[in-house]
Amino acid sequence: SQTIHQWPATLVQPVGSPLSLECTVEGTSNPNLYWYRQAAGRGLQLLFYSVGIGQISSEVPQNLSASRPQDRQFILSSKKLLLSDSGFYLCAWRGQGLGALHFGNGTRLTVT
Amino acid sequence: AQSVTQLDSHVSVSEGTPVLLRCNYSSSYSPSLFWYVQHPNKGLQLLLKYTSAATLVKGINGFEAEFKKSETSFHLTKPSAHMSDAAEYFCVVSAPNRDDKIIFGKGTRLHILP
Numbered sequence: 140s141q142t143i144h145q146w147p148a149t150l151v152q153p154v155g156s157p158l159s160l161e162c163t164v165e166g167t168s169n170p171n172l173y174w175y176r177q178a179a180g181r182g183l184q185l186l187f188y189s190v191g192i193g194q195i196s197s198e199v200p201q202n203l204s205a206s207r208p209q210d211r212q213f214i215l216s217s218k219k220l221l222l223s224d225s226g227f228y229l230c231a232w233r234g235q236g237l238g239a240l241h242f243g244n245g246t247r248l249t250v251t
Numbered sequence: 252a253q254s255v256t257q258l259d260s261h262v263s264v265s266e267g268t269p270v271l272l273r274c275n276y277s278s279s280y281s282p283s284l285f286w287y288v289q290h291p292n293k294g295l296q297l298l299l300k301y302t303s304a305a306t307l308v309k310g311i312n313g314f315e316a317e318f319k320k321s322e323t324s325f326h327l328t329k330p331s332a333h334m335s336d337a338a339e340y341f342c343v344v345s346a347p348n349r350d351d352k353i354i355f356g357k358g359t360r361l362h363i364l365p
Contacts, residue, residue: 173353181357182341243294245294
């Protein structure tokens with residue numbers, strides 16, 4: 140069966156520090172991968188998605204970036220965090236076509 | 252263009268009574284529709300999905316939803332609420348093969364009264 144791992148679960152970082160969140164998927168090949176952010180009391184905002192290695196589409200032009208160095212690995216990064224980057228970050232995958240999204244357990248990021 | 256509207260930000264029901272969470276959508280394509288549940292500080296779990304097969308879709312934990320094209324609705328129901336159903340619920344619409352067109356509703360917080 141397919142599983143998705145996302146870490147760390149919680150992270151507290153000072154303003155201006157770098158960020159790296161990692162997500163890996165097991166049990167499937169060539170998944171579509173997604174990074175979402177969920178701010179307090181709001182819905183989900185799509186940040187990046189990827190349909191293949193090295194292919195990244197950005198929905199939100201901010202100080203965040205994403206990379207997909209391997210088929211089942213998706214990384215969310217920032218060179219310098221802002222206070223507004225605080226939130227709950229969710230990684231997800233889905234197969235081709237009409238499949239449902241499958242989410243990791245999320246990372247709670249607090250920028251201080 | 253696609254959009255999804257969850258008509259209630261909060262719903263409160265007593266344990267053992269029916270649950271109704273409302274969702275309306277608009278889509279230029281033949282959409283796929285999903286309901287997810289999120290417990291505090293957890294990821295989203297798929298409850299059920301509609302992908303142009305049967306209009307009445309049964310999901311996990313006793314939930315079901317009916318796709319009504321004429322009303323552009325996909326409401327989520329459960330006959331009898333349980334305390335463990337207290338969570339946030341998201342309605343989602345997706346266009347075929349359009350990864351940037353997966354639209355989430357703003358969520359409905361379900362409260363279960365003892």
